[in-house]
Amino acid sequence: MGGRDGEAHEAGGQREVGGQANEAGGQAREAHKTHEAHISALRAVSAPARVAEPVEGISQEELALAARNHGLPLEALRYDLTPPGLHYVLVHYDIPDADADADDWTLTVGGRVRTPLSLDMTALRSFPPVTHRVTMECAGNGRARLTPRPVSQPWLVEAVGTADWTGVPLRTLLAEAGAEPDAVEAVFTGADHGVERGVEQDYQRSLPLEDATADDPEVLVAYEMNGAPLPPQHGHPLRLVVPGWYGMAHVKWLRDIALTSTPFTGFQQAVAYRYRQSPDDLGDPVTRISPRALMIPPGFPDFMSRTRVVRPGTIKLEGRAWSGHAPVTKVEVSTDDGESWQEAELPLPENPDGKDGRARWAWRTWRTTWRATPGTHVLSARATDAAGHSQPLTQPWNRGGFGNNLVQRIAVFCLPQGD
Amino acid sequence: MGGRDGEAHEAGGQREVGGQANEAGGQAREAHKTHEAHISALRAVSAPARVAEPVEGISQEELALAARNHGLPLEALRYDLTPPGLHYVLVHYDIPDADADADDWTLTVGGRVRTPLSLDMTALRSFPPVTHRVTMECAGNGRARLTPRPVSQPWLVEAVGTADWTGVPLRTLLAEAGAEPDAVEAVFTGADHGVERGVEQDYQRSLPLEDATADDPEVLVAYEMNGAPLPPQHGHPLRLVVPGWYGMAHVKWLRDIALTSTPFTGFQQAVAYRYRQSPDDLGDPVTRISPRALMIPPGFPDFMSRTRVVRPGTIKLEGRAWSGHAPVTKVEVSTDDGESWQEAELPLPENPDGKDGRARWAWRTWRTTWRATPGTHVLSARATDAAGHSQPLTQPWNRGGFGNNLVQRIAVFCLPQGD
Known part of the structure; x- marks a missing residue:
């Protein structure tokens, strides 16, 4: 397997055993x-x-x-x-x-x-x-x-x-x-x-x-x-x-x-x-959570592929969005695999901890509707927070695979009319 | 991909839509x-x-x-x-x-x-x-x-x-x-x-x-x-x-x-x-559960491989065993990758549901000890029930991948002496 070369830094940052931050020096030979x-x-x-x-x-x-x-x-x-x-x-x-x-x-x-x-x-x-x-x-x-x-x-x-x-x-x-x-x-x-x-x-x-x-x-x-x-x-x-x-x-x-x-x-x-x-x-x-929106997959799934199946007509799309930097201020939804985006509704968050805004570190709801037509579709949602962070449309790659908040893609198959 | 040929039977056993066992006949064309x-x-x-x-x-x-x-x-x-x-x-x-x-x-x-x-x-x-x-x-x-x-x-x-x-x-x-x-x-x-x-x-x-x-x-x-x-x-x-x-x-x-x-x-x-x-x-x-014993993996794991690490000495091995056919009557343990097997202790099951034996469809505990020596080892456990069913030592293959109760294999690395 590749990728095992040149790993000294990643593998060897610490040599302590037993999880203590400091070991007494002067161990016997x-x-x-x-x-x-x-x-x-x-x-x-x-x-x-x-x-x-x-x-x-x-x-x-x-x-x-x-x-x-x-x-x-x-x-x-x-x-x-x-x-x-x-x-x-x-x-x-x-x-x-x-x-x-x-x-x-x-x-x-x-x-x-x-x-x-x-x-x-x-x-x-x-x-x-x-x-x-x-x-x-x-x-x-x-x-x-x-x-x-x-x-x-x-x-x-x-x-x-x-x-x-x-x-x-x-x-x-x-x-x-x-x-x-x-x-x-x-x-x-x-x-x-x-x-x-x-x-x-x-x-x-x-x-x-x-x-x-x-x-x-x-x-x-x-x-x-x-x-x-x-x-x-x-x-x-x-x-x-x-x-x-x-x-x-x-x-x-x-x-x-x-x-x-x-x-x-x-x-x-x-x-x-x-x-x-x-x-x-x-x-x-790696510190705070990058913004992300996820959608509740609409319709029902195929067991193996998890592809979603819906019937033609108006379909509620909804989900949650969050960011560890600042409150989410915008969620956009695409129903054409990212070609175009529409803003979703962001209902005012409930404050289960009372008036002091203690739920500001919890996700918030977003929702919109979609008119499904027969055929295949890819649905996505994209969150933006008050600090201006948005989900990327190309993968934010790094070696550890951290913080990949690339937008979700949900494959949906809409059945023919009338069944 | 292979394996998609000749699947008519598996895929087409039922053509009803909507989960009803019977649909009224005589649908319009x-x-x-x-x-x-x-x-x-x-x-x-x-x-x-x-x-x-x-x-x-x-x-x-x-x-x-x-x-x-x-x-x-x-x-x-x-x-x-x-x-x-x-x-x-x-x-x-x-x-x-x-x-x-x-x-x-x-x-x-x-x-x-x-x-x-x-x-x-x-x-x-x-x-x-x-x-x-x-x-x-x-x-x-x-x-x-x-x-x-x-x-x-x-x-x-x-x-x-x-x-x-x-x-x-x-x-x-x-x-x-x-x-x-x-x-x-x-x-x-x-x-x-x-x-x-x-x-x-x-x-x-x-x-x-x-x-x-x-x-x-x-x-x-x-x-x-x-x-x-x-x-x-x-x-x-x-x-x-x-x-x-x-x-x-x-x-x-x-x-x-x-x-x-x-x-x-x-x-x-x-x-x-x-x-x-x-x-x-x-x-x-597919009906009743075939017998199986599982071991609590001893020692501690490597994050990525889940290989177990232990120190030399006597180590308690224990786990659970069950069968849906009849009570488990024997658990054998191997510490040499199946070369030899020793019977584990099977403490009397507790009966949380009282005297009537209502826990007979729950797993039972087994335990034994192992003297770990430096190097690599493979541990296994094997259950037998009162109806004579035992776990196989070679895979019981079928196309759906059901009931594979091949014995578990746990890779264990025992550290050198004295650390």
Whole structure:
């Protein structure tokens, strides 16, 4: 297979084992040799990033990820709030066995703070709870539609979902702990453990301190999803929720928050989740969600091709649109495969969190109508946000397959008249 | 693409449109011509069954199914009862928008009965509720591991889950309606609507009357899953549960039960879900679940390959085993890729439904230990049931890719000593 050359940078950004950001220096020579053997052994089963050959179909490895993780069935865009089990799920490693010890789950807050904290679930629930409705999307959504295709979790367009998340604002906890003046980032450690491109790790991500303590979006340490304890696959018993950011920032099975005086350079921050054009490109970090509109596929599907079938006449088209940069201000719809575009109606968003606009990080509804005529058609929707970001009409390619918000294309077959 | 030849039988078992088992004869010529045009139009977007070429990777069509439907992440075999959202899901067409009208959902019972019934949810809930713990598995589980690979929903081994289903025994409802002496089958119609190999249909399946009215397994018309209303993707508000049978029998979004005096020949009965060796083979019907054991993959995974990594030493191996024919009586485990097999321990099953053995249609736990040594290993588990059925060591191939219970193979890499 191609694409395995010149991957030193992507594969080797971090050599720590066990997910600790810092290891004590001065290891004994023997320990070091063992460590090197361990690293080299892991490399044998944990390949560098690669891009698929032009003729290569989806591999069994990608299929194994697709069979575990799942997207939102697009007809479920009909629900404001995604019902349990329909919200997209991406688990990097395994779902940790956290149910067994959820009662004595402890979140530690340390590093560059004046007062390190150790909070059990009772302590966390004693803070006034806050709920935000948030649309979450995987950074890799759209990856499998790219040419060439980066080999990883092969999403088409469906890696999205909207939930009400309840928990404690992160800024409340950080105020309690008191950031030292030299603190610049907060590093979040989850309990899921695995190896990725040769690097054994607990899943870890960081946020700049100004994002971690922001007012809007307000980051939550969440313990409820839609009014119930978090399901195992969504981080039970505790996860981060970072409204407006792609899913990789919302660390699940959250165990530890550490403030640091230097930017975090862990695998998921410095190696993965960067917009790179080539293996030696440092790339920009993946952060906020690019705008996207999705349509509820009209009519009914063919089982195998998922091609839609409709009868001639007026058909309601509707769906959802969102952006992590700014509110969506425009959705355009094409029923002729992008030849022409018409603006859809954007009903005023409901504010389930009240007057303060707390649902601004959730998707909004759009709708229009279409007069279907017999034959084949391709339908698309395209979102634009208040910051001027629009969905591209040509693929925004990068090596990791991140942020591909190329407009959705829905093949529709309209039956002959009169049946 | 190959495999599209000679598919007349598989594709054309039924020409009815709209999911009705019987259409009134004597259509006017014009209506007939329109109907034929409609059928031929649908054929254009709804291809016959096919088998993938040897070099062909998973297609985008198969991927679209894999991204919608999902399996049980194998670490979730740790839960006796599969948590919400982790139970496998296969939706043939779209999840119907049944939430909107769940309050006035009506189940009709008719055909060859003395007293046709029309039951709303309140009427159904007024019968004494019964709960059964049932392991459900998709008939297509294992399909993507077959060579050559039948092109359809590409499951590896994970299309399974166990739930407590609560509802009314079907035999109670049929006793209430009173079967006419000539009734031989019960036909179940769901609300999901689509086209498959050119046939537009509501999803329909039948059961022989003796299975529909059996005592053990007792078929349920279920309205709760794990003590809560059915989630949309599991049939909200009403589904059939047929303990011991593959998933295709458990009709979701159940609207109608019709007793018939002749065997049902609808698409999902006579065309799909048959064990065929060739397109012109009539094949045997797919019915009960073949035995299978699955192992919780030990250690931790590599993200991309899902290869497991363990450290040297004694490792607990455990998992679940089930059969729809008879209780599982033996699970053997191999740690050398099938060269040798040792019997695992089979703890006595718990009986969550009480003394009457109502959990006999749920999986049971097995466990053993393994002394891992550095290097690569392949682990497998193999179930045998009381009726003498065992998992095969070579693939049980058929054109639809049904019932492939070939033993699971888990690649494990054991790290060097001392790290």
